[in-house]
Amino acid sequence: MSKSFRIKSLKQLEEQSNNSAELAIxxxxxxxxxxxxxxxxxxxxxxxxxxxxxxxxxxxxxxxxLAITVYRDFCKGTxxxxxxxxxxxxxxxxxxTDIAKFTAKDDFSGLPNEESIAWDYPNLNxxxxxxxxxxxxxxxxxxxxxxxxxxxxxIVNSEGTSVSSHESLHVYGNSYGFVGSYPYSSHSxxxxxxxxxxxxxxRDYWYSVSRDASDLQxxxxxxxxxxxxxxxxxxxxxxxxxxxxxxxxxxxxVGLIGHFVMAIRGASLYRKASFLLDALxxxxxxxxxxxxxxxxxxxxxxxxxxxxxxxxTKSRRLVEDGVLLSYVxxxxxxxxxxxxxxxxxxxxxxxxxxxxxxxxxxxxxxxxKGLLVTELMGQGINFMTxxxxxxAAGFWVENGEIQFPVEEITIxxxxxxxxxxxxxxxxxxxxxxxxxxGSILIDQMTVAGN
Numbered sequence: 001m002s003k004s005f006r007i008k009s010l011k012q013l014e015e016q017s018n019n020s021a022e023l024a025i026x027x028x029x030x031x032x033x034x035x036x037x038x039x040x041x042x043x044x045x046x047x048x049x050x051x052x053x054x055x056x057x058x059x060x061x062x063x064x065x066l067a068i069t070v071y072r073d074f075c076k077g078t079x080x081x082x083x084x085x086x087x088x089x090x091x092x093x094x095x096x097t098d099i100a101k102f103t104a105k106d107d108f109s110g111l112p113n114e115e116s117i118a119w120d121y122p123n124l125n126x127x128x129x130x131x132x133x134x135x136x137x138x139x140x141x142x143x144x145x146x147x148x149x150x151x152x153x154x155i156v157n158s159e160g161t162s163v164s165s166h167e168s169l170h171v172y173g174n175s176y177g178f179v180g181s182y183p184y185s186s187h188s189x190x191x192x193x194x195x196x197x198x199x200x201x202x203r204d205y206w207y208s209v210s211r212d213a214s215d216l217q218x219x220x221x222x223x224x225x226x227x228x229x230x231x232x233x234x235x236x237x238x239x240x241x242x243x244x245x246x247x248x249x250x251x252x253x254v255g256l257i258g259h260f261v262m263a264i265r266g267a268s269l270y271r272k273a274s275f276l277l278d279a280l281x282x283x284x285x286x287x288x289x290x291x292x293x294x295x296x297x298x299x300x301x302x303x304x305x306x307x308x309x310x311x312x313t314k315s316r317r318l319v320e321d322g323v324l325l326s327y328v329x330x331x332x333x334x335x336x337x338x339x340x341x342x343x344x345x346x347x348x349x350x351x352x353x354x355x356x357x358x359x360x361x362x363x364x365x366x367x368x369k370g371l372l373v374t375e376l377m378g379q380g381i382n383f384m385t386x387x388x389x390x391x392a393a394g395f396w397v398e399n400g401e402i403q404f405p406v407e408e409i410t411i412x413x414x415x416x417x418x419x420x421x422x423x424x425x426x427x428x429x430x431x432x433x434x435x436x437x438g439s440i441l442i443d444q445m446t447v448a449g450n
Contacts, residue, residue: 010127010169010183013042014183017040017042017181018171018173018181020084020171021040021171021179022173022179023086023089024066024093025037025175027094028097028175029175031070031094032072033070033072033097033175034110035110035175036069036071036174036175037068037111037172037173037174038066038069038174039066039172040065040066040067040171040173041063041064041065041168041170042063042064042168043062043063043166043167043168043169044061044166044167044168045059045061045062045164045165045167046059046060046132046137046165047059047162047163047165048134048137048141048162048163049141049160049161050138050160050161050162051145051161052145052157052158053142053146055138056160058134058138060134063082065082066080066081066082067080068089068092070097070100071109071111072097072100074109075100075101075103075109076100076103077096077097077100078099079092079093079095079099108335108336111176111309111331112311112331112341112345116312116331117174117176117178117306117310117311118178118180118305118310118312119312121312122305123182123305124296124297124300125299126184126299126303127184127211128185128213128214128299129167129185130165130185130187130213132165137163140163140219141161141162141163141189142161144161144163144189144220144222145161145191145223146223147219147223148226148227149227151223151227152231154197154234155193155194155195155230155231156194156195156201157196158191158192158193159193159205161190161192162190163189164187164189165185165187165213166185166186167183167184168183168184169183172306172309173310178310180306184211185211186210186211186301187211187212187213188207188209188210188216189207189208189217189222190206190208191205191206191226192205193223193226193227194230195231195234200235202233202405204226204229204230204233205226206222206225206229207432208222211300211301233393234405235404236393236405236407236408237404237406237407238407238408238449238450239371239447239450240449241447241448242447243444243447244369244370244371244447245371245441245443245444246370246371246373246411246441246442246445247363247364247367247370247372247373247440248439248440248442249372249373249374249439250360250429250430251430252376253438254430254433254435255376256440257291257351257353257435257437258435259388260415261348261435262274262383263275263276263383263386263415264276264318264324264328265327265328265329265344266329266330266333266334266337269327269337270336270337273383274383275382275385275414275415275416276416279324280324280326281323281324281325282323282324283323283324284416284419284420285319285419285420286420286422287321287322288321288354288356289319289322289353289354289422289425290321290353291317291319291354292316292317292351292352293316293317293318293348293349293350293351293352294349294352295315295349296314301350301431301432301434302435303349303350306343307330307343307344307346307349308346309330309341311341311343311345314343316342318351326342328342328348329341329342329344330344330346349434350434351434351435353435355425355427355429355437356424356425356427357427358424358426358427359426359428360428360438362426363426363439363441364397364400364401367397367400368398368400369398371392371395371396371397371409371411372396372397373392373394375392375393375394376392377390377391378390381415386414386415386417387412388411388412389410389411391409391410392410393405393406393407393408394406408449409447409448409449410447411446411447412445412446412447413442413444418442421442421443421444422440422441422442422443424440425439426440426441
């Protein structure tokens, strides 16, 4: 198989995969399953990594997998295989059926309701093959790294530059008779370098990712930005402990919204392990804030026509006027909570956070004095209480302007309070992520330094 599915072979590949999914379901029924579902994926990819002008990594893969889940008297069995021959598929189904004989009964298990399945789903144009070979990818990576070294003589080392191209075919089928499939692609270029000034050394990076390789950022610009960010961090220092405004850059603000999503996931809620338990229809953000899910953006990084249970995805409001309107549920958690699935088995799809009119520099001026966070370390988050404490690096800001880089500090607060204390969201949206948000300014957090 070539590194790309190629347009000519894609339809054939989809047809073969759909037939394999149907075979698995048919076999499960013959073996006595009440319900069954199958997830089949085919992945093709190329990854090239260089460091200091030399080729360091070359990966070229083509992987196939099929996972079958059967339900019998509310007992669940799952098995998988990387061999998609008819014989291997039938053997995997038998294994799943045998496993179901020994698992405990769970009245909440099973397929989603039939009416929620995406019987008609849109083509979101998520597949853009990049016909690049290892030699061409290596050349791009070398040019990117070269641009990084040329940017400033203080760039003294490299942690590597990589070019990757991935294509996948996603197939889901179940015993209702539904089989859905769609191809998608993801391509990226990344560069990480090390800078040195006096006795200090710092590292930073930059990358670009897109479904369509033609939308990737210019390779030389990626290298220059990686170096610029690294140089900006040289001569970093600590700051005094205190309570100050904190501005999360757009790329770190994505993590804040991620914590919110984690807190409203069904699994967190039915386990009563969330600081937003029973927060539905309550104000959790400032009055002006909105968060929408838009899974059908054509070519979107987080787009999907149906979730990993075959449930139709749809645009919806999670937060409006600061009020939480919906949770993030798959069919299992929905049943546990006596609710309906929201089409989020496998996660959310293209979260759009409302932004204001202020760009990044305007928000710095609005903050006046405080901490700009550009990197976070550690996982110091208690989702039961919302307590938040993480290592951080960034820049100290005074008079609305960046003064010097900062490192070896910790920022702390409580997520429930932090969400309520959001002052504004910038229009500097970072489109590389499934969550689209600009930088987020929090009114006050504890910063631990000297």
